[in-house]
Amino acid sequence: MDFLFLGMPKISSTGFLMPASPIRKLTPFAEKAKQEGKIVYHLNIGQPDIETPAGMIEAIKHIDFKIWAYTQSEGTPEYRSKLSEYYHNHGYHITPEDIIVTDGGSEALTIAISACIDYDEEIIVPEPFYANYNAFTCLAGVTVRPIRSYIENGFALPPIHEFEKLITKKTKAILICSPNNPTGYLYSRAELEALKKLVLEHDLFLIADEAYREFCYDGQEFVSPGHLDSLDNHFIMIDTVSKRYSACGARLGALITKNKDVHAAALKYAQARLAPPAVAQIAAIAAVDTPQSYFDKVINEYTERRNLLVASLNKMEGVFCSNPGGAFYVVAKLPIDDSDAFCEWLLDEFDYKNQTIMLAPATGFYSTPGAGKDEVRIAYVLNTNAIARAMECLEIALNVYPGRLLSTKDVHETIIH
Structure with a gap:
C-alpha cells in the first residue's frame, strides 16, 4: 500500500503558547561557555549554596x-x-x-x-x-x-x-x-x-x-x-x-x-x-525542628550578600537597583538595549579573565509586552567572594556591550521622571 506523506501531527495550542522559562532557557549557552573553559557565576536561578539542615x-x-x-x-x-x-x-x-x-x-x-x-x-x-x-x-x-x-x-x-x-x-x-x-x-x-x-x-x-x-x-x-x-x-x-x-x-x-x-x-x-x-x-x-540559630546564620549571610550586591550595582555607571527587604533577589535596571540579548551575549561572546555571569532577563517576569527590556533579575545565592568577582565581570561587560545605552545622567532622569 502506498502512503502519502503529509507532514506530521501538530502540537496543542497550549503547548505552542506555553512560555519558555527565562531562568532556564539560556542553559545551553551556559553549558557551552563551561565547555570552552569559562567560569560561569550562576546568579540566574534561586538555587542557594546554603547547606540543607x-x-x-x-x-x-x-x-x-x-x-x-x-x-x-x-x-x-x-x-x-x-x-x-x-x-x-x-x-x-x-x-x-x-x-x-x-x-x-x-x-x-x-x-x-x-x-x-x-x-x-x-x-x-x-x-x-x-x-x-x-x-x-x-x-x-x-x-x-x-x-x-x-x-x-x-x-x-x-x-x-x-x-x-x-x-x-x-x-x-x-x-x-x-x-x-x-x-x-x-x-x-x-x-x-x-x-x-x-x-x-x-x-x-x-x-x-x-x-x-x-x-x-x-x-x-x-x-x-x-x-x-x-x-x-x-x-x-x-x-x-x-x-x-x-x-x-x-x-x-x-x-x-x-x-x-x-x-x-x-x-x-x-x-x-x-x-x-x-x-x-x-x-x-x-x-520543622531546625533550630533558630540556623536561620539567624542564613539571614546574616544573605544580608551581607545583598548589601554587597546592591552597593556594587549602584556604583556602576548607568545602573540602578533598589534595596530589597526580603527573599534573595534584586531586579536591576541596566543601560542596555535588550536584556534577553545581553544575557545571551554574556554567555556566548563575553568573558573577563576567563569568567562570565549568568543572569535572568527580566522580560520573562512581566506579562506586559515590552516590559523589562532594560532590567535583569540577579539572585544572590553565591558567597560574597563569588558575588564580588561576578560584579567585576558585569561592570566590564557593560562597558564593552555593543548594545549599551544611556549615560548615568540619562538613567537618573529616566528614574526620576
Whole structure:
C-alpha cells in the first residue's frame, strides 16, 4: 500500500503558547561557555549554596522502610501535623485538615489556580512576578491581568485604585508573592490590609505565594494575609520547603486553605496525581525542628550578600537597583538595549579573565509586552567572594556591550521622571 506523506501531527495550542522559562532557557549557552573553559557565576536561578539542615539529611539516612509506598494524597498525617506546628509557631491558626501537601510549591500554585478559576476567567498579579505564573495560568487557560509595580519605589504594591480599574466580571483572584520573587519587595501590613478590604468587597480569592517567608532583613516584619482576620474563605497560602531549608530538590510544597470548597476541589487534583513524595515528607518532618540559630546564620549571610550586591550595582555607571527587604533577589535596571540579548551575549561572546555571569532577563517576569527590556533579575545565592568577582565581570561587560545605552545622567532622569 502506498502512503502519502503529509507532514506530521501538530502540537496543542497550549503547548505552542506555553512560555519558555527565562531562568532556564539560556542553559545551553551556559553549558557551552563551561565547555570552552569559562567560569560561569550562576546568579540566574534561586538555587542557594546554603547547606540543607543536617536533620533533614540524617532523617533520610535513617529511613528503614522495606516498601517505598504511596502516601495519602493530601500528605501523611505525621507531616501535616508537624507542619501545622510550624505554622502555629509563626502566628497562623492552621490545622492539619487545612493542609494539602504537594509536589513543590509549583504544584500547589497549579492546583490553586485550576481549582479556583475557570477557563477564560482572570487573575490580577502585580508585576514583575515569578515567571512560571505565566506557565501555570497558561495550563489552566486563565488570563493574567498584570498590574505594574516600578523600580522607582522599590516595586511597592501598586495603589488599590489601580487594582480596581482591572476588576471585571471575569476577575476571580489576586495573586501576590511576599517577600517577592523577583524583586525582593516585602509587603507591609498596611498594604495587605488594603488588599484584604479589596478582596472582601469584590468577593475574590487572595492567593499568597510565601516561599520566602523566612528571608526578611533589617528587622522588617513579615506579615501574611493569613495573619489577618475575616479572610478564611478568601485566602489560599502557597508554601514550600525549597528555599526555607535550601532543599529545592525535595520538591515538597503545600496548599493551605480554610475554605472547605477549595480544599475539597484541590484534594481531587491531588488524588489525580496520586501522592506527594514520601521521602521528602520524612525529611521535612525533621526540618520543622531546625533550630533558630540556623536561620539567624542564613539571614546574616544573605544580608551581607545583598548589601554587597546592591552597593556594587549602584556604583556602576548607568545602573540602578533598589534595596530589597526580603527573599534573595534584586531586579536591576541596566543601560542596555535588550536584556534577553545581553544575557545571551554574556554567555556566548563575553568573558573577563576567563569568567562570565549568568543572569535572568527580566522580560520573562512581566506579562506586559515590552516590559523589562532594560532590567535583569540577579539572585544572590553565591558567597560574597563569588558575588564580588561576578560584579567585576558585569561592570566590564557593560562597558564593552555593543548594545549599551544611556549615560548615568540619562538613567537618573529616566528614574526620576
